[in-house]
Ligand SMILES: Nc1ncnc2c1ncn2[C@@H]1O[C@H](COP(=O)(O)OP(=O)(O)OP(=O)(O)O)[C@@H](O)[C@H]1O
């Protein structure tokens with residue numbers, strides 16, 4: 047347990063210019079720790095998609111990342127509107143992103159599927175009007 | 188072939204991210220929707236797009252593309268340029284449309 051590193055980030059609600067900072071920071075750390083490039087890339091992709099979803103859909107939120115020699119675990123929580131139908135949200139191409147963020151290149155409806163594909167484990171808990179928590183694990187060894 | 192060689196041979200302008208001009212370009216990928224790029228762009232690819240904003244810079248870093256090639260003379264905005272220079276994200280500019288830009292790179296690297 048002593049060699050587990052814990053990182054916490056606060057993601058602002060509508061500042062898309064800053065979204066990506068947590069993922070970039072975690073990526074740098076994993077590289078420095080000598081984690082295999084494939085695993086680093088999977089964490090970076092999964093975490094970025096989650097981070098952007100916090101900013102766009104969740105109205106901001108918190109990220110907790112724990113890095114152990116075996117795995118990287120990521121918990122992303124927000125107190126936003128929640129996801130009424132998780133199965134639908136997980137489908138490739140499903141998106142409720144507003145035009146303002148589509149103009150920036152978001153809204154393909156591919157974020158959650160990318161997270162699912164890159165994480166070894168992923169669960170979503172969500173309650174409408176209360177918020178959403180996404181947990182992901184990527185094995186690194 | 189390196190990013191800089193690609194730029195020199197095809198007459199693309201070097202817009203930002205000098206630190207990565209010597210990276211090897213292994214393939215080419217085209218798309219403007221960021222989650223597609225995240226999910227599908229191969230590492231070490233030249234990513235051809237018209238998106239010159241900070242979010243595109245973040246995607247390039249995280250998906251580990253060799254460079255971004257802004258086609259159609261699309262602009263790299265000031266904030267994106269700053270981020271690219273800070274993080275060593277090579278950005279090239281092409282006057283050609285996306286398809287012609289990608290095809291020229293592909294031919295050059297022998298894809
Ligand atoms: N944290 C969240 N809170 C509320 N709704 C969410 C949250 N995350 C995802 N959603 C819902 O799920 C949909 C699908 O999410 P997904 O990340 O797959 O696509 P997107 O964010 O719309 O577009 P992309 O990620 O391709 O840019 C979103 O459009 C939104 O309706």
Ligand SMILES: [Mg+2]
Pocket residue numbers: 095098099156157158222
């Ligand atoms: Mg998304």
